[in-house]
Amino acid sequence: MADLSPSRAITVTVNGVEYEREVEARKLLIHFIRDDLDLTGSHIGCDTGNCGACSVIVDGRLVKSCMQLAVQADGATIETVEGLSEDGALTELQQAFSDHHALQCGYCTPGMLMSATALLRERPSPTEDEIRKALQGNICRCTGYWNIFEAVKAAGGSA
Amino acid sequence: MLLRAVDYAKPDSVAEAVELLAANDGARALAGGQTLINVMKARAASPDGLVDLNGLDDLKGIDLAADGTLTIGAMATYADIASSAEARARPILGEVCLQIADVQVRNRGTIGGNLCSNDPTNHLPPLVCAIGARMTIVSGGGERTIPADEFFVGVYLTAVGPGELLKSITVPAGTHDGFAAVTLGADGTCIANAAASVGGDGSVRLALGCVAAVPVVVAPASDAEEDVRAAVRGAGLEPPADVHASSEYRAHLAEVLSVRAIRQAAGKR
Amino acid sequence: MSETTIAPAPTEVVVPTRRWSGQNVPRKEDKRLTQGEGVFVDDVKRHGMGYVHFVRSPYAHAHIVSIDLSKAEAVKGVYGTLTGEEVAALTDPFFQLATDPGAKLKDYALAVGRVRYVGEPVVAVVAETRELARDASELVEIEYEPLGAVVDARTAQDAGTEVLHEDAGTNLMWEGVYEWGDLDAAFAEADRVVKIKELHFHRFNSTPLECDGALVEYNRGTGQWTIHTNNQFPGFAVIMMGPAMRCGLDKLRFVTQDIGGGFGNKITSHPQLVACCLLARKLNRPVQWTEWRTDFHLSMSHGNERWFHDTEVAVKSDGTLLGFRTKALDDAGAWLRYEPLGGVIWAQVTPGMYRWRNIRLEFTQVATNKAPVSPNRGYSRMQHL
Numbered sequence: 001m002a003d004l005s006p007s008r009a010i011t012v013t014v015n016g017v018e019y020e021r022e023v024e025a026r027k028l029l030i031h032f033i034r035d036d037l038d039l040t041g042s043h044i045g046c047d048t049g050n051c052g053a054c055s056v057i058v059d060g061r062l063v064k065s066c067m068q069l070a071v072q073a074d075g076a077t078i079e080t081v082e083g084l085s086e087d088g089a090l091t092e093l094q095q096a097f098s099d100h101h102a103l104q105c106g107y108c109t110p111g112m113l114m115s116a117t118a119l120l121r122e123r124p125s126p127t128e129d130e131i132r133k134a135l136q137g138n139i140c141r142c143t144g145y146w147n148i149f150e151a152v153k154a155a156g157g158s159a
Numbered sequence: 160m161l162l163r164a165v166d167y168a169k170p171d172s173v174a175e176a177v178e179l180l181a182a183n184d185g186a187r188a189l190a191g192g193q194t195l196i197n198v199m200k201a202r203a204a205s206p207d208g209l210v211d212l213n214g215l216d217d218l219k220g221i222d223l224a225a226d227g228t229l230t231i232g233a234m235a236t237y238a239d240i241a242s243s244a245e246a247r248a249r250p251i252l253g254e255v256c257l258q259i260a261d262v263q264v265r266n267r268g269t270i271g272g273n274l275c276s277n278d279p280t281n282h283l284p285p286l287v288c289a290i291g292a293r294m295t296i297v298s299g300g301g302e303r304t305i306p307a308d309e310f311f312v313g314v315y316l317t318a319v320g321p322g323e324l325l326k327s328i329t330v331p332a333g334t335h336d337g338f339a340a341v342t343l344g345a346d347g348t349c350i351a352n353a354a355a356s357v358g359g360d361g362s363v364r365l366a367l368g369c370v371a372a373v374p375v376v377v378a379p380a381s382d383a384e385e386d387v388r389a390a391v392r393g394a395g396l397e398p399p400a401d402v403h404a405s406s407e408y409r410a411h412l413a414e415v416l417s418v419r420a421i422r423q424a425a426g427k428r
Numbered sequence: 429m430s431e432t433t434i435a436p437a438p439t440e441v442v443v444p445t446r447r448w449s450g451q452n453v454p455r456k457e458d459k460r461l462t463q464g465e466g467v468f469v470d471d472v473k474r475h476g477m478g479y480v481h482f483v484r485s486p487y488a489h490a491h492i493v494s495i496d497l498s499k500a501e502a503v504k505g506v507y508g509t510l511t512g513e514e515v516a517a518l519t520d521p522f523f524q525l526a527t528d529p530g531a532k533l534k535d536y537a538l539a540v541g542r543v544r545y546v547g548e549p550v551v552a553v554v555a556e557t558r559e560l561a562r563d564a565s566e567l568v569e570i571e572y573e574p575l576g577a578v579v580d581a582r583t584a585q586d587a588g589t590e591v592l593h594e595d596a597g598t599n600l601m602w603e604g605v606y607e608w609g610d611l612d613a614a615f616a617e618a619d620r621v622v623k624i625k626e627l628h629f630h631r632f633n634s635t636p637l638e639c640d641g642a643l644v645e646y647n648r649g650t651g652q653w654t655i656h657t658n659n660q661f662p663g664f665a666v667i668m669m670g671p672a673m674r675c676g677l678d679k680l681r682f683v684t685q686d687i688g689g690g691f692g693n694k695i696t697s698h699p700q701l702v703a704c705c706l707l708a709r710k711l712n713r714p715v716q717w718t719e720w721r722t723d724f725h726l727s728m729s730h731g732n733e734r735w736f737h738d739t740e741v742a743v744k745s746d747g748t749l750l751g752f753r754t755k756a757l758d759d760a761g762a763w764l765r766y767e768p769l770g771g772v773i774w775a776q777v778t779p780g781m782y783r784w785r786n787i788r789l790e791f792t793q794v795a796t797n798k799a800p801v802s803p804n805r806g807y808s809r810m811q812h813l
Contacts, residue, residue: 002168002169002170002171002175002179003168004166004167004168004179004183004186004208004210005166005167005168006164006165006166006167008167024164024559025164025165025166025167025209026161026162026163026164026165026199026559027162027559028160028161028162028196028200031558034470034471035558038473039464040464040467040468040470040471041463041464041465041466042464043468043470043637043638043688044160044470044718045637045638045639045688045721046721047160047200047201047720047721047722048197048200048201048721049193049196049197049200049264051637052261052263053637055263061238061266061267062262062263062266063263063266063267064263064264066160066196066200067192067193067196067197067263067264067267068192068196068267069167069192069196069209071167071169071211072169072189072192072211072213074169080464081462081463081464082463082464082465084463084464085463088463090459090462090463094462094463097458097462098454098455098458098459098462099452099454101455103458103461103462104689105636105637105638105686105687105688105689106457106458106461106462106466106686106688107466107468107636107637107638107686107688107689108637109461109462110464113462115262115263118262119262133262134262136260136261136262136345136346137260137261137262137263137264138261139637140637141634141635141636141637141689141691142637142689160562160720160721160722161558161559161562162559163563164559164563201722
């Protein structure tokens with residue numbers, strides 16, 4: 001029978017790389033990704049799971065990594081912003097963000113990119129309403145969102 | 160933002176899960192975590208242990224029986240329900256699930272978690288009351304099934320006791336349902352909400368959320384607006400006041416949203 | 429005649445066929461920011477660094493009776509602590525931008541003797557992990573004697589109201605009059621005078637997505653601190669910190685790459701930076717601080733709260749606005765930090781986009797038991813315009 005324990009050894013695959021680590025049960029997945037794995041692209045913007053700056057894709061589903069324990073990701077396949085581009089070349093989505101000035105300070109951007117990536121996988125040519133709904137869980141304080149919508153529309157080929 | 164130290168287990172079976180909960184007084188079930196993890200981050204509550212239910216496939220199914228009875232496992236996520244072909248037997252469920260928060264929350268948050276946390280502002284407690292759902296609770300000693308009306312006991316309290324788990328929610332097929340809410344921003348927390356169901360025989364069930372510790376179930380004489388308003392006014396509501404709404408405003412919204420919810424439900428006849 | 433006395437032929441000027449205005453100019457930083465390769469302050473790590481958690485006041489106004497750190501310091505993995513008493517011994521108060529009475533405030537990196545707003549940092553705890561610092565901070569025992577709280581700027585100067593700062597002897601922090609044009613003539617020419625008895629603009633906050641933070645290293649050999657921080661105005665921070673820390677400005681080296689939004693809110697983190705500097709020196713290890721959103725909302729960079737009293741606007745019947753006068757009462761919170769600059773800067777932009785020619789602003793700034801205000805969006809009270 002499974003025992004209650006304060007920590008456990010977990011194995012996660014992040015952006016194609018497998019990691020084995022011992023973690024405290026209380027550690028949030030976002031802290032594991034940032035502090036233990038040194039993948040600092042995903043960010044923390046709030047204490048309450050509202051801002052979405054920590055959004056990553058776990059086993060194909062977009063989640064807020066601050067609302068999950070690292071131990072819960074044992075065996076999971078995780079994608080973060082660092083895994084989007086290959087060989088440092090910007091993807092169409094990332095380029096669209098730059099072209100449309102969908103970022104200013106860049107702090108919300110990784111979360112926005114992951115949410116947009118999840119959307120475009122399911123809906124390659126999303127409508128404006130679908131984009132709005134898909135980005136509902138991501139807050140931006142700089143841009144006013146308009147350029148982000150335009151960038152996602154452009155990347156979706158429905159601009 | 161940083162949890163207190165906690166013990167953790169991830170059982171492989173429902174039997175194991177209830178055994179762990181029964182054996183560990185300070186342990187709590189961890190479902191989607193979209194509420195509990197936040198509570199623990201704020202250190203508003205810090206269980207000694209967490210029994211992670213996410214490995215329990217037995218609790219994730221959405222099954223439609225030949226007679227139209229829909230059984231939803233407690234660990235089905237809002238996203239699962241919204242995208243399930245079977246769940247379309249009772250479409251209001253998916254429609255309301257899509258109004259909850261955002262994609263990220265819907266991918267992890269579960270119907271069981273929503274019901275068992277029984278926050279007065281949650282969407283699903285009034286909804287399951289309105290549509291006449293039945294909840295099956297499992298423990299080491301077996302299972303029992305109770306109607307939704309008896310499931311919600313108090314703020315954050317349900318009929319699920321120590322050592323027990325909500326296993327599934329059973330709902331008859333039907334389409335004549337409505338749900339209306341006033342929320343903090345699109346898809347935000349409800350300030351007031353109302354769920355309604357209109358039976359083939361013209362009977363009307365109405366459940367009001369956000370106005371009391373548990374959903375207030377009301378049975379208007381008919382789906383006519385005057386009857387709906389009369390029923391809500393006659394319910395003796397004393398809603399709480401907070402930064403978002405005064406007591407009077409909540410009571411007023413309860414009436415308005417009831418009319419809307421019933422109009423939606425009746426309109427689908 | 430030599431050729432040098434002949435004026436050279438004019439150079440042919442080539443007029444560019446493309447100008448920058450109207451062009452989409454891509455940014456250099458987008459490439460790294462969209463790939464998650466930005467370096468924000470919490471991304472910076474140092475081997476052996478200690479994580480700071482600030483224990484903050486739960487009271488709006490209270491005497492600090494006693495502080496017991498023994499339980500917190502006994503936790504394995506806790507590297508050390510810092511209190512207001514130490515700060516008062518090791519540093520001088522931050523100099524004040526205000527004239528008297530505000531000039532008399534004794535503002536330190538941690539609360540000394542008294543807390544004056546909910547969320548004011550009282551003790552800093554440094555530990556091996558973030559979680560441990562948080563856990564240990566719950567073991568710090570502080571005894572408070574609550575005092576009456578001043579929460580309404582309008583009554584802050586009334587007799588009998590608690591005075592926040594004995595050194596000033598009053599809750600009045602600063603007052604000044606800005607007058608431009610000829611008010612008497614404007615009001616004489618007016619067909620009517622519109623009077624607005626009272627307007628209140630409430631507190632708000634610009635809420636950048638990234639909270640404040642720093643990673644501070646101390647070099648014992650040179651006595652220099654390296655401060656990785658997202659403070660958006662290091663030039664201001666350093667001139668506040670140097671004199672307070674009794675060191676030359678060359679001893680404070682600021683390093684910044686990416687900042688997750690400032691909007692003015694990241695200007696007044698110098699008190700926490702001083703605390704981190706003292707800790708880095710005391711503990712002989714790098715010290716890392718990341719502010720929590722809850723702490724930020726509670727106690728950092730509020731802005732904008734002002735009452736306008738007895739506003740009078742001179743107008744003509746054809747709609748021409750001739751001038752106005754008003755009394756602006758600022759609720760500055762418990763410490764001045766960047767004030768009264770906020771009021772002064774506002775005076776510079778008061779006409780906004782309108783053709784005012786006659787204006788009189790009587791500014792009063794008072795201290796209250798609320799979070800110290802900080803710039804929000806440049807002119808610092810945009811909403812009032």
